[in-house]
Amino acid sequence: MTPMPSLVGARPARPVTRGLALADGEASRTACARVLIRGGVDEKTGEALSAAAAAERVSWCAALTKGMAARLVTAHWEADDVRALAAGQDGLGRRLPTQAWMALRRLGWGTAPPEGVTANDRVVRMAQEQAGRILRSACWWDGLIRAVTASWPADPGRRTPEEWDAVRAAVPGGERIPSAVFRARTRQVARFAAAEGRLPADVTDLEPPPSVPGTLILAACDRQQAVLERHETDPGLALLRVQLPSRPDPRSYRDWSWVAVPLTLPPTVPTAAALHLPTLRAAGGRVWADIAFTHPVPQSRRDGHTVAVGLDWGLNTLLSAGAVRLRPDGSITALGAGAQYRANGVLAKTHRLRRHGEQLHAKLDHYQRLAAGREDHPLTAKAEILRAEARLVANPPVAPERRPRLVRGPVGSRPGHRGRGDCHLRRGPAVDGSPRYGPHPQHPPVAGGPRPGHRTAPAYRRRARHRGRYRPAAGHLPVLPPLPRAAAALQGPQPAHGTGMEMGQVPRLRLAG
Numbered sequence: 402m403t404p405m406p407s408l409v410g411a412r413p414a415r416p417v418t419r420g421l422a423l424a425d426g427e428a429s430r431t432a433c434a435r436v437l438i439r440g441g442v443d444e445k446t447g448e449a450l451s452a453a454a455a456a457e458r459v460s461w462c463a464a465l466t467k468g469m470a471a472r473l474v475t476a477h478w479e480a481d482d483v484r485a486l487a488a489g490q491d492g493l494g495r496r497l498p499t500q501a502w503m504a505l506r507r508l509g510w511g512t513a514p515p516e517g518v519t520a521n522d523r524v525v526r527m528a529q530e531q532a533g534r535i536l537r538s539a540c541w542w543d544g545l546i547r548a549v550t551a552s553w554p555a556d557p558g559r560r561t562p563e564e565w566d567a568v569r570a571a572v573p574g575g576e577r578i579p580s581a582v583f584r585a586r587t588r589q590v591a592r593f594a595a596a597e598g599r600l601p602a603d604v605t606d607l608e609p610p611p612s613v614p615g616t617l618i619l620a621a622c623d624r625q626q627a628v629l630e631r632h633e634t635d636p637g638l639a640l641l642r643v644q645l646p647s648r649p650d651p652r653s654y655r656d657w658s659w660v661a662v663p664l665t666l667p668p669t670v671p672t673a674a675a676l677h678l679p680t681l682r683a684a685g686g687r688v689w690a691d692i693a694f695t696h697p698v699p700q701s702r703r704d705g706h707t708v709a710v711g712l713d714w715g716l717n718t719l720l721s722a723g724a725v726r727l728r729p730d731g732s733i734t735a736l737g738a739g740a741q742y743r744a745n746g747v748l749a750k751t752h753r754l755r756r757h758g759e760q761l762h763a764k765l766d767h768y769q770r771l772a773a774g775r776e777d778h779p780l781t782a783k784a785e786i787l788r789a790e791a792r793l794v795a796n797p798p799v800a801p802e803r804r805p806r807l808v809r810g811p812v813g814s815r816p817g818h819r820g821r822g823d824c825h826l827r828r829g830p831a832v833d834g835s836p837r838y839g840p841h842p843q844h845p846p847v848a849g850g851p852r853p854g855h856r857t858a859p860a861y862r863r864r865a866r867h868r869g870r871y872r873p874a875a876g877h878l879p880v881l882p883p884l885p886r887a888a889a890a891l892q893g894p895q896p897a898h899g900t901g902m903e904m905g906q907v908p909r910l911r912l913a914g
Contacts, residue, residue: 421675427697436664436679438688444642445658453686458645458660460683463615465520465646469528471613473505473512474535478610480543480603482510486533487540501533502526502621519653521644523626530621535611543604548572549586550600557591619643619678620693629678629692636672639664641679641690664690671696708736719744754794761791 548571569575674696723739
């Protein structure tokens with residue numbers, strides 16, 4: 402651990418600010434940056450704490466708040482309490498505060514430390530804030546579950562267009578909710594109905610009380626529990642002072658002490674940004690601080706933009722992107738050479754499974770040679786186990802409710818390993834009885850027999866894709882969206898770099914915006 406004497410010894414004079422001064426034409430934007438805590442100093446004893454010691458102190462306090470929040474969530478995991486919190490008003494008709502801990506106190510939902518443990522009211526606030534956020538998220542899920550059960554489809558695996566309109570209309574803002582959210586909740590309700598023989602009444606009937614993570618939400622505290630200050634000369638440094646226990650079960654307030662934690666802000670935090678109290682997360686012997694900050698940005702306009710981003714969807718290259726700038730003289734120049742998407746990370750799983758399958762088959766052949774066809778040989782049972790494992794590697798199981806959507810997906814919509822990736826190039830006979838190897842009439846449906854030909858085998862198609870010789874059948878192409886007309890070629894490409902994309906020259910660009 403490398404302490405920072407300029408921060409630990411003295412207290413900088415730039416505390417956390419609640420507001421941000423904005424000029425004309427500016428708006429505020431709040432973002433978050435994650436910082437790793439590498440140690441601290443106990444102000445009571447002057448002891449330097451290593452990263453592991455600081456993580457232990459934080460985990461003790463997080464375990465205390467986690468227990469109180471879990472008891473609070475379990476006590477109010479009822480339909481009436483969830484509806485009362487979703488109503489947004491207390492018993493007197495007053496609007497509930499925005500802060501979750503204040504809303505719970507307005508409703509009279511309190512908690513306390515375990516017997517024999519001493520903690521101040523700010524620690525109880527953090528527990529109430531955590532429980533309030535979980536219960537408020539349950540309010541939204543409760544409305545979604547009620548909408549799904551109220552418009553339960555005739556076939557839960559496939560909704561009709563009228564049933565989709567009905568379930569979206571039953572949820573506020575349902576037209577903006579992704580379809581995957583409705584499908585996931587429909588599968589969850591279908592599993593509950595198959596087990597219980599009825600539909601769930603609400604989210605509390607469908608799910609048990611959710612688990613509570615071990616975090617410290619310092620935003621619910623004031624300066625008596627946590628203070629975040631920025632260095633007066635170096636804006637890239639900050640100091641977090643927080644009260645933490647010196648033992649897992651503090652018996653008195655003497656077991657609590659201030660701990661000064663120096664933080665190195667990442668370059669993404671502007672120097673003029675206003676810092677807010679972070680959320681501390683202890684995991685794996687380390688502590689991360691999620692620091693929220695607010696900084697001024699220019700107000701967005703509907704017109705007058707000079708930078709545009711273009712995207713190109715194609716067959717040979719799944720996605721190409723580039724940016725251009727409009728100059729005052731009316732000319733358009735490219736900002737770098739653009740980018741191309743390559744699914745190398747996804748294909749790595751394909752190669753790993755292929756190598757694993759080859760090793761299993763090699764070992765299986767070796768066992769068969771040693772057994773020499775004898776049923777009573779000790780290796781025969783092991784060969785059966787290897788054969789079953791190789792079968793699972795080649796064709797991993799797929800949930801029945803998801804299989805119809807997988808086999809009817811567009812070409813290349815979800816790259817994966819051999820068993821699942823090939824589902825986008827053919828339709829299986831177990832689903833709808835259509836030809837397994839494409840719509841061509843010369844390939845009859847097969848269930849488990851030999852393959853019609855080597856040119857239709859998955860191994861050949863996998864090699865042929867890299868050689869550019871194989872193209873999907875024409876019957877699959879109508880599912881792809883039509884491509885727009887190409888714009889003029891960019892001039893003067895320059896090298897560019899990005900994260901998660903393979904850079905290269907983009908010959909064409911589609912202007913957007």
